[in-house]
Amino acid sequence: MKVERLLQISVAVLAALGAMLLGGGETDDAALPIAAVLAAFISVYVTDIQRWFSLNRNLANVAALLAVAFSISDFWPGNSTEKLQAIAKLLIYLQIVLLFQRKSTRVYWHLCVLSLLQVVVAAALNLNVSFGFMLVAYMLAALTTLSLFFIYRETVRVDPILKAEHDAIDNRPVFALFGSRDEAGDGGGVMTEAVLLESRLPKNLATVFSSWQMFVQVCKLGIVTLIATVVCFYAFPRPSRDQWGGGLAGGLRETGFKDQISFDRMGRILQSDEMVMRVAFRSPVTDTPKESPLEPYFRGTVLNRYQIQTSSWITTYSPDDEGATQLPAAPPNVEMVRQLVVLNPRTRLVQTAHGHLLFSVYPAYRDQLTSSEIIDDRLAGFLSFAASDALGAKPSQYNVLIPWRPAELENRLLALESRDEDKTKLDWRTKSYLDSLEKVEVFAFGELQQTTRNVVESANVDQKNDFEVAQAIERFFTDEGGFSYTLEIDPRVRDPNLDPLEDFLVNHRSGHCEYFAGAMALMLRYQRIPSRIVVGYKGGEYNSVGNYYAVKQMHAHAWVEAYIPQKDLPESVRENYPTGAWLRLDPTPSGETEVVYEEKGGMLSKALDWFDYLELMWRDYVVEMNSERQENAIYKPFADRIWRPLGDWFNYEEWRLWVKEKAASVGVDIEGEWFSWYMSLLTIFCTIAGFGIYQSSRWFIRRFGQPLWRWVRRQLHFNRHGVTFYLQLERRLARRGMRRAPGQTPYEFVDSLRARLTPVAMDAIAPVVEAYYRVRFGGAVLSEEALSGIEDRLTTLQVELDQLDRSPRF
């Protein structure tokens, strides 16, 4: 196959991959990338192979201008994401226009650059590990294309016929809409030139560059590229501690997690497979992973008021300064585990009065790894990440300690802490908060009230014991009431005259967790039990490879907390909760989340675990690589392993301090910002300097290496055997053109000189060679007298040789 044909196919593949990378991102229109992929392959056949149709350059320019004008309308009013999407569309339009032009070097360059720009845009739109995989494929295609393009350029440059064909493409007449086979020039050149030179391409050109050796070359190139990518990526210092350039991609998609529940909006987001966070439980002592025997409840926000008018649960809680404090230290004698939460960078955190809302198993405690910026509102029961303003940086991950309570009841109870000095009595603030959680519309929900009374009466429990009543109501939902879990509520079964919650409880009895939680909270309030709804995530997909829970949007959940006074708590735990406790009640029957959780196991699940783990690694070590992580994960281990063993003679810290001081003396403050712009520049400078040193050393070794080595060997030879005198003899003879041939022994060499030297000279040489044999092979050590005698004979030889030079030649 011709090189040009291979190039055309390769460029089409490159264009298609670029479009696919864009399509893998957050574009709202997947049809366009698909169209670009189709156009890429159609253009190869229609425009390049058959040449049925091709756009003239002028028409192509007009089409490109139209594409720009069309894209500007999308670009102008949108936010940053929409702007990026508009650019992505524009790139695809331009690419399609270029694909249907006859290919010249110019068009190939344009296509390559456009494709690269597509990847640049895709890098901002697509953060998944799939982008990484596709990037590797793109890299291989790009390397193949660049190699073929290079060969194409070289052949066009060398071969006059190809050059004439190529020039004809760029100089096609205006409005030659339908491509015709261009007449190639004869390549003969102008005969008027004084010297006419022309060469032809070798016949094996196509064979060579479509052979498997070329494939091997590209593979080698790919491997080198991958290694260089990894090394450069992790070695290059990051200037910022920020994790993500949030300006462009921070608000790509909201999680769907709201600080209120509306019963008209459900379903779609809950089914979403989008990752929210990854949660790992580890022992704080041994750092071994721990898998929870029960599905963990990751608490988000708390809703305390039901608005009848809007049919929604909302938060009307006003925190005070005293209620929100730093996380407390872990209580003694309670087994703790460390909960590490790694948020998806696209997860938008809800704003609270204290900062960004955090998800966590509750209650949470601090240890040395816990950020001091985590605020715990103990009264309402939620965690926040303190930020200076609403636009403050959100955390990418956080550590807290949580109690590890295998017993179910302990797991469900949350102590209510009193701010009063007497910790056995509730303070006024807590009381008023609890009072607000009892408030209901007395005249509303008549049928709901009636149902509640019926449930409690029929439950055969002590109606004065809130604990038993609450559990009875929970059982009503989960077991006895005939409720079913569904994400799709048929609008035909709904009674528009009733409140959605009352309608749910009385009529259709099918809904999702928010219906269950909302209805139960109301029922508890009608029983004078303070209750609230907690919204967060329940469980997740446990990844056995990375030992973490992958919490996705589909795991969003709502449940109920009811306040149980101490007297109503079971005796076994009553002493632990002097002011009562919040009892977690989950009225939702088993939904899809649990099914998903239980279906784990098998090859597919394992593969998914691996993929999910890769996604985590990708996110942690690529997408969110910042200076802090780079220092902790790359530089510090590297420094520990490399510098520490050399610490005796090269102290890394001292050197670092020295650099800091020197930098400060010239007005550059790098204190506390080791990985700053200055250091980036210093790194670049050091790289260039290192390269220069390498090149200089290489030149020096090439230039002087061999002579130096020869000299060293000679010196060693002298010293080792003490035969300097013989080498001097050889050197003096060599100056007169008498050199010992390789393989010739000294005796043979001396014999061969008889015809050329005088008898006096031969008599001088013979004892020197004898002495050489004795020293070199007999191990003899010459005395001073013997050496002196040899010196005299060498002098005699020198005189003879000099006379030889002065004698006339015929």
Next chain:
Amino acid sequence: MSFWSRQGSMITREGTYYLLVMTFIVVGAMIRNFQLLMVLACMMVGPLLYNWRVVQGSLRRLKFSRKLSHSVCAGDPLLVELRVENSGRGAVYAVVACDVIEAVDGPKIGESCDVEVFFARVRNGIPESSTYRARVQHRGRYRVGPLETSTAFPLGLIRNTLKIGEIDDLIVYPRIGHLTPAWRRLIQDDRSGYAASRRTHGLHEGDFYGLREWRTGDPKQWIHWRTTAKRNQLVVRQFEKQSEQDVTIIVDAWVSPQPTPQEEASVERIVSIAASVVADLSAVGGCQMYLACAGAKTKSLHGSVSQAFVHEAMTILAEVTPAPHKSIDGCLLDALRVGRTGKVVLLSSRNLELSDTNTFQEVWNDHKVRSEIGRVICLSDARDELTNLFVDGAQISGAKESS
């Protein structure tokens, strides 16, 4: 000459653009803290390094040699073969060898042209060869080389260039034209033909040598009737040592200090005639010839026409450089002294008269030589005296190509 004239590894234009794009992505990645852009930028480092490493080690083990004819006539095609051997371990791909031809002597000193030859792959131990075709339009001495080899494989981002100092000489002879019978009659010695033969060799004609056209004085029995009938022209048999056509040719390559194209063309025409005479005599052989060229330098050659003589004479003619010289007088004097037999033809590009005693002062003042002036035929292109004597080689090749 290619624009990679510098030796060693250097970044190409495409490589520079590549570097700019990479820098743009790095800066974008750092400013916006986009780590995926940083991945992309780092991904662009590898190809650059790999390209640099490959080109660094590619050319070191290549050994180039050139094979070309030592001489060629102007306008004739010439094939130059480049051969390369690889003593390295692996194959080397996409090597471009740039060869240069530069005029170092002759009428177009300094003119040069280059050609690039592409070697797709040079394997270890297997020599590869490639040829290029050259057509040099002007006579002269040309220097072929030095050869400049380069490779930018596999991506064309970094190019390594190595100049190999192998230089060859190429003598481009003047264009050979066709001498008309009028020319032959003109230079016919009075003693030529049968009479001359008889005086030199008697009736022993010697061995049969070949055929030639009939000249005045040739005996009838020499006529080769069959060929005469074929050619419709009298053709006689030629015998060894039978014909001695000693001749002296003096080329007066004169141009004014500000030469016009016509003057240059005239010089080329007379040089071409002289070359044609040499080529013509080489076919006959056995005769003595004296050739003198007066131009920027004055050169002369005297001897029996043989292959070596022809080569020498053609080289002298190839290297004649037109100039406003004053050495024609001395040339003619030497020619008359040395070339004692045959006609003396003075080919001049200017309007030159033998009777001009100023120009030929030495000749007219030398009483021994003066008597020989009768042998001298002065032909001037400026007076258009060569039209009937000679058909230009360019016209012949033009006619051939058009047919």
